[in-house]
Amino acid sequence: MITRNPKRHLSRAALDEYLDHSSPSVLTIPGEPICRLVVDPAQRRIALRTTHDGRPAPALDLEYIHLNVVHIDGDRWYELSIEYADHPHESYLLISDITDLLQQEGVTFEAAVVSAVATFEQILAHSRSLSREKQIGLFGELLFLIGCIRATSVQEGIESWKGFAPNEHDFVFPTGAFEIKTTTTEARRHRISGLEQLRPLPDSPLWLISIQLTAATPATGRTLSEIVDEARELTSDDTDLARSLARAGWRERDRDTYRTSYRLRSTPAAYLVDRDFPALTRHAISRGCAHPELFVDASYTIDVTTLSSSEPPSPADRFIQEG
Template sequence: MSEPIKDARHYSLANVDAFWDAANPIVLPIAGRPECTLDIHPVNGIITLTTPFTPPEPDVAKWQNISFRVITSDQGDVAELTVMVEDNLHAAYGLVTSIADQVQLRSEPLAAAAATAIAKHRSMFAGKAALSQDKEVGLFGELLVLEYLIGEIGVGPAVESWQGPLNEEHDFVFNDVHLEIKTTSGEQRRHMMHGFTQLVPLRGVPLSLISVQLTRSNHEGGRTLSRIVSQLRAKSGGYRPRVDDALEAWGWKDEDKELYTTFWTKRTKPCAYDVDDRFPAFTLKRLIQVIPNMEFVSDLSYRVDVTQFTNQTLPGPLAGLVNPPEEAP
């Protein structure tokens, strides 16, 4: 039977390797107060530190490979801090034993102990990469449109119309109109455009730019990106796999959902603008006429302010998505 290192609080790394290679779950008590145990579970690839819970919770949402939960039992609340081992067993073991030392030997609250230990072992925990705020806002705007369409034309046609993330078409594609969704959290309808083809009508179908304005709110008046994703997945039924594919193409990751803490709501009702010959779109056809050697330009981004433009209506059941022209701000 393996024994702790003499005059030490924790098992040697050689013994930990042996536990792991045996592939059997094992619980290792750590002497001291408050009570701490390590649950080594090789099959699941995790090590869990368990100790009585005292608020606040450790802030681990922004770290990958580490999670936290509170278990309620007859003996009181128990904290479980779990580390995914992946290919670094010694680092994972070092982290959880370091947290236990901070809690037992220095009487630190678990939240503070975890923060201190993670700072020392942070090479194991690359920060999670949430979407940038611009992309968060952009995805939220497209989901608002998808939500409206599900209510108006049904889940199948709505989800199938959401083409942009998957096929590099315009964002929503219908027989009589294509929609390019642009979302901002600003007070003005200023939107960033990318590339030479984003505002080019395809196959002779009219193109409309849909301007969505968001503003920050609270949990009573708004929703986080994670919440609207969850709600639309629930509404998607058998079309959820397609929704998940589009979310993945956008850069959404379920493991990062805790990072989206901003509550958003619509600042105004969306407006539609025809992308016609009068719209200031930088297209390759236009640019090649005025810029020498345009073929050597590989990318382009520019911002268009449509605040003072005259907004338009949309055909059929899409009309309710946007402000009618007479109500334009």
């Protein structure tokens, strides 16, 4: 049995090395409480072991995920084991999420498992490839992410990407928040989902970044899969990027279904979401509608073609300038 102490998380390539071993590997993940990753290729199993805190193991009703309390060398451990079949990387991401919740957020083991498994189940629920609308949206967000990484750093760029999480703006930097809207129409028409999407954060400006795409030939454009590969290459296949892609709906098994190539129809444009911007928010409803408390939610389309764009703060300014 091989025992190693790696950096906090493994890259996709590093995990593949352990998956190619004939014997199990046990890797200690730095931090408290103690967390150990078990990779057992012969059993096609990957597991997390962490210190038992005296509470019963939470009940899980999942076919390929098992949770037990085990005794090893006189110590008691929680062990969450996943039969990964053809999805070892996705299984590793689930374990990484639980580890981060334990060691970085300080939550209990039960809370970490329940939270991470809920996210994992949502990921598994997307058994079909992304809809065309979501493909276009992810394409635009990855274009912006790549631009931000080149303007800042891999870590800052990936950590800023929040759009896959509920009630978050797409990208959040110290300089402001950025909502990325991508369309294939000739006009800059963008769908706004909900009354909160264009609500600025306190003491932080909000910018709408408008991206227009058009269909292209393979020689002049790129597919969604190619944009994903470019982001992976730029970040050396960073584990956090893989986790973010998964939460955004990307599945490696679907890559062959994304065959349409796109290129920019125009230079991206930036719009400050201020009093003069056409945003339908709860604040706007409270000022202009009777019984605003009865409005539950709303989705709408805006056309910003005739609005004057502005120069956004870093790192979006470079993205706009370089197109």
